[in-house]
Amino acid sequence: MTETALHARKRIEIVVEAKRADDVTELLDRLGATGWTVLPVAQGRGRQGIRQSGDLSGVLDNVLILCIGSAALAERVLAAREELLGARPAIVSVSECQVLRGERFG
């Protein structure tokens, strides 16, 4: 019963430098994302060594961008791979999720 209230969507998670976050969210907007959420990152290690936010109240080096959308949106994001990778994200990951009110996640 309640199961029928859920709609399958894709959960796209992108970790990128804070200063390049706008490049990613503008791309998501252009590709038709109905929304996205940006989470601060306190610290990270990747190919370029350890990154740490200078101070917890100050500029944060990286952010995590979460975008939930249809499989078609995820396909468009992946098809824009070259532009997306131009923002030099540390992580681009996609997983399965189910949402309430699927019409809000086109």
Add this chain to the structure above:
Amino acid sequence: MTETALHARKRIEIVVEAKRADDVTELLDRLGATGWTVLPVAQGRGRQGIRQSGDLSGVLDNVLILCIGSAALAERVLAAREELLGARPAIVSVSECQVLRGERFG
């Protein structure tokens, strides 16, 4: 071997205004969640346009509430859909995960 150490659970992710977060966590408590985690959100775009935390050290408009629990808990959360949506969450999503020490996530 190590596989047997993992237990299937549901990962519930809710993005909501910070000022309504207590409504959601109190609902989760009441429905029997054994715990939850609240992450700050720096920025977001949804049906109501762009939201930005006033300043990074100040009041954050949105938060992301993460709650891992049993399939039965997830069912109860979805069955309480009307009350949950009363907190006007931007996102209610559910996905599959596996946890160590499943007894801690009832």
Add this chain to the structure above:
Amino acid sequence: MTETALHARKRIEIVVEAKRADDVTELLDRLGATGWTVLPVAQGRGRQGIRQSGDLSGVLDNVLILCIGSAALAERVLAAREELLGARPAIVSVSECQVLRGERFG
């Protein structure tokens, strides 16, 4: 087509006290993780009651560590269960994801 650009990986999510986060990330490093990301936590409830960051600009009690890697890495993390649990994490969860540039997530 774009599907072939994605590579299946494991998404490991660990919530732990901020002061023990280094124990976890050093373990991940030692086990061969190619990277990890630490997100601040604003508030949480678990077996030890409610935890709240003292103030939003100050010391945060808990953090969420996100690590994406191969199934083999996830196996090694689970095999190191005793050492991992020594850091007293509130949550150790594993889920499926797919990433661009799989070679970066060994």
